[in-house]
Amino acid sequence: MTERLFEGADWDFHTLQRITDACEEVALKDLGLDVYPNQIEVITAEQMLDAYSSVGMPLFYKHWSFGKQFAYHEASYRKGLMGLAYEIVINSSPCISYLMEENTATMQTLVIAHAAFGHNHFFKNNYLFKQWTDAEGILDYLDFAKNYVMQCEERYGRIEVERTLDAAHALMSHGIDRYPGKKTLDLREEEKRAGRRRQHEEEVFNDLWRTVPAGKSKTRSAISLERRRKLLGLPQENLLYFLEKSAPRLAPWQRELLRIVRHIAQYFYPQSQTKVMNEGTATYVHYRIMTQLHQQGRISDGNFLEFLGSHTNVVFQPEFDDPRFSGFNPYALGFAMMQDIERIVTNPADEDREWFPDIAGKNDVMGVLRDVWANYRDESFIGQFLSPRLMRHLRMFHLHDDPEERAGIRVDAIHDERGFRRVRRELARQHDVGYIDANIEVVDVDLAGDRRLILHHRVIKGSQLNETDAKRVLQHLADLWTYDVALIEVDANDKVLREYVVSPRPIAAAVA
């Protein structure tokens, strides 16, 4: 029998090394994972709280909203309302995993298997991460961002910088490119180019914003709508990008701040699209590794039971009428789907052969899973791989709530032959970020007139913007644009449902 990795709950750094080596062996040899080099760091609860308040990143620029997060987390942690995560893992190369010092040896093994191999593999291989994030460059870029913000504060004052960042944060969810551009992001190069770019742009004169009258003939022939749109790159759904490039009166450093916020939003974009897959992958990997280690006799029965206890908690899915229910648990759904794929690949039923002819009975579990992990995001993953059997098992049903409908909420489909496809399509849609976020675009700028910026919100299924929040965000937007901003909510038939117009605040008043 192989030697145990550890006995009991205690661990030291030597144990961690042994655990990591053992996990690595299983991960690379048995599961065929492909990971970034690992860096494992042990931290205290307080440091974990720190990390929580800077969106999990080890370094970040300073902003009051992170302080608010911290105060909030600290208060609820102290009162025992909230437990802390066992780990935080960062999509960087080397891949950094933070482990809490309080974890027992079993938990450390679980966490290393989960984060350092499961998440790590996903980060390195999933197409979204490959396309949108730059794992090698992120930490350097964050360092650059932190210093840049600090320098700006020294040079232009804390309040000025804070105001710009507040505005940028409000627009953060609309600072993302949703479709791949010409090339992937290289954050290191980005950092180097930042200075040069500013210099260049300051030197280049943008004829669009000419204010000097240029003779009658020219002013009268207003630029045609098409030409104008082309010059400004409209329509544009990335509001931060648009402001950075086209806002007439921003200082160069403000544009750079918008760019920083935009890049960071973009960095997190794949994570928000792959919650189910990412957690499912990591959970599946830790489950496989732990089971393997137990079978090899490297983890004792007692410790394995401890693991099963935590694992079961993690993948617990309350039912809809349970008070604990708060939507689908991505760990539970992801893990269930991964296991289901394993079953389909190795031991399919007739139904599975019909639904999944490509993978049913293929027998190469890891080959199929690695392919899935690399090439899907939550929406497409659920849309293709949620099996009838799992829908039956979780007893999924689809509710359609139309406020116009007097009779109440309609059960639109359930887990039966007629409903499988509809339930699956609807669940996939719920995980489509493009569908969840409001669809807002810059459509035009009134160049000839008062330079009013015009945005459209294309309303889907009658769901309009929350009024107070929308006004506040638009206020921020107008402050950056420095002229009026109009937001028009239109439905699918171009019928105008509502119109907001906001004027920029004078600088002094905007501080409040």
Added chain:
Amino acid sequence: MAIHIIDRRLNPGGKSLENRQRFLRRAKSLVQGAVKKTSQERDIKDVLEGGEVTIPLDGMHEPRFRREGGTRDMVLPGNKKFIEGDYLQRSGQGSAKDSGPGEGDSEDAFRFVLSRDEFVDLFLDDLELPDLAKRKIAQTESEGIQRAGYTTSGSPANISVSRTVKLALARRIALKRPRKDEVEELEAAIEACTDEEERAELVARLEKLKAKTKRIPFIDPLDIRYRRYEKVPRPVAQAVMFCLMDVSGSMSEHMKDLAKRFYMLLYVFLKRRYKHVEIVFIRHTDRAEEVDEQTFFYGPASGGTLVSSALQAMHEIVRERFSPADWNIYAAQASDGDNSYSDGELTGLLLTEKILPVCQFFAYLEVGESGGSAFDLSDSSLWTLYERLRNSGAPLSMRKVSERSEIFPVFHDLFQRRETAQEKAAP
């Protein structure tokens, strides 16, 4: 593949401290309001203990484009009895809410914990010691010594060796004083030389060198530098606080409690500004004595009332133990306003001649019974006396208090930051 395992536990914590301070600064007015409200509900003893405060979230809200309303579709797990086409009642249990886990943003109020320092800072933020600038020049400074460059004269104990040697070296190089190895080299050459004529020439050169060495000393008195010290005025960083209280029979427990609260606030406030704060308790009836805190507030006493006795005692203590040159002196007197008629003259004289000139600040707090509004009553003998003094220009602060809840506002009012330091507003 190399795996790095790093112990970060020893890294300095508090990485979020700055963000936290930014948050507090931004929420300042809100937090301040919350702090004041919280402190009113607390005992004065732990009024400054820090702790949880709740602020309305509104001012700290981070807006986002959020959608709401419209038709909603959701897929849920755990179907038990529904079949396609069923209708569920809206208000019933059947309709699950699809709210995510609360991020605090969905709450109306935001709760968090302030540390003791943060609490005190906010509590006393807009308060200021009165009239400090004016007296600083006169009384609140002592002299300290500070290094200030070099000088060419001074005591041998203060010779700066490194500076002296540096200057000597510069001088030797400038005047081309022969180096030791130069001389040694020449001597060796003479030793080795066989040719008489050349030898004589070398010897002559050696002599010349030696003479030059003698002429140019290794260290010249000109090189010597002394460390120079300067005397600088240094503000006194210690304060003494005199608590004077009338403990005659007319003072009720309630009145003493009011006084105590005021003293506490004053103490905490002084503690923020000075490193050392001493407290002297003087209680008086018709005679005064210095007592410890316990006796001061709770010890039984009886007799008539002679305010001058307390002032006299304070004056003596100041003379013996607290030289105004070394101490910032603060005094707060609490009384129900009774005083022997015959004592008025003496009290006034002691106050204006002896006490006020050495004090940074003298506050008189007239405490009344709970319920009875102090402002309706006719002015007490002490109040009348002090008011007269103040009107003739004595730097006195005076307030009337009869309710616990008034203590902080009064205190706040006394020490509020003012553009003109003039202390005029009297009820």
